[in-house]
Amino acid sequence: MKTDEIRWNDRYRNTRYPSTVNDVIKSYYHLANPGQALDIAAGNGRNALFLAENGFQIDAVDVSGVAIDLIQGQNPAINCFQVDLDSYIPKPEGYDLIININFLDRNLFPHIKKALKKDGILIFKTFLDSHLQSQNQQDIRKDHYLKSNELLLAFIGLQIVLYKEEDVVALNGQKRESASLVARKRNLTK
Numbered sequence: 001m002k003t004d005e006i007r008w009n010d011r012y013r014n015t016r017y018p019s020t021v022n023d024v025i026k027s028y029y030h031l032a033n034p035g036q037a038l039d040i041a042a043g044n045g046r047n048a049l050f051l052a053e054n055g056f057q058i059d060a061v062d063v064s065g066v067a068i069d070l071i072q073g074q075n076p077a078i079n080c081f082q083v084d085l086d087s088y089i090p091k092p093e094g095y096d097l098i099i100n101i102n103f104l105d106r107n108l109f110p111h112i113k114k115a116l117k118k119d120g121i122l123i124f125k126t127f128l129d130s131h132l133q134s135q136n137q138q139d140i141r142k143d144h145y146l147k148s149n150e151l152l153l154a155f156i157g158l159q160i161v162l163y164k165e166e167d168v169v170a171l172n173g174q175k176r177e178s179a180s181l182v183a184r185k186r187n188l189t190k
């Protein structure tokens with residue numbers, strides 16, 4: 001969506017986002033065969049860079065040209081693509097590892113499953129909607145937040161390695177809840 005691109009370009013110009021790899025990636029990436037990885041909504045590339053340094057070839061996709069410029073040239077194992085994930089279909093059976101951190105587009109769920117190779121690993125972590133219930137935040141896109149157990153149910157056809165919901169501190173310093181899922185594709189029909 002063009003508005004996503006403008007909004008996120010503006011954010012990357014004005015906000016310093018974390019540059020260290022997300023904890024769940026660091027703890028579980030080793031479950032995947034070190035081959036092809038896909039970083040969905042890669043942002044400044046912190047997670048893609050970690051995977052590149054640990055033996056993966058990564059396709060890093062994001063709508064923000066400013067974010068893509070931050071990633072470009074960091075490591076030759078990272079291929080960057082400026083794409084709108086509203087209309088993006090990843091390559092079927094193309095990836096040993098797919099990561100999706102702090103981003104939610106439910107339309108991608110079936111495509112993520114198809115894009116995993118057999119024994120491919122999915123690592124998905126993003127925010128729950130629990131903080132919205134107690135606040136009157138009209139401007140917040142509620143569809144950007146998960147319901148409790150939604151992520152688990154969406155990928156229940158995979159072999160679940162980890163599912164947890166926990167308190168985290170968001171970039172703005174406020175307390176949030178997030179859901180983390182790590183799962184393996186055992187069977188190509190799923």
Ligand SMILES: C[S@@+](CC[C@H](N)C(=O)[O-])C[C@H]1O[C@@H](n2cnc3c(N)ncnc32)[C@H](O)[C@@H]1O
Nearest residue numbers: 001004008041042043062063064084085101102
């Ligand atoms: C909170 S950041 C997370 C970045 C990264 N995954 C990380 O963990 O550092 C969300 C990302 O989603 C991207 N994004 C938002 N809407 C998008 C869309 N429609 N298509 C592709 N990327 C999008 C933004 O540009 C931004 O980089």
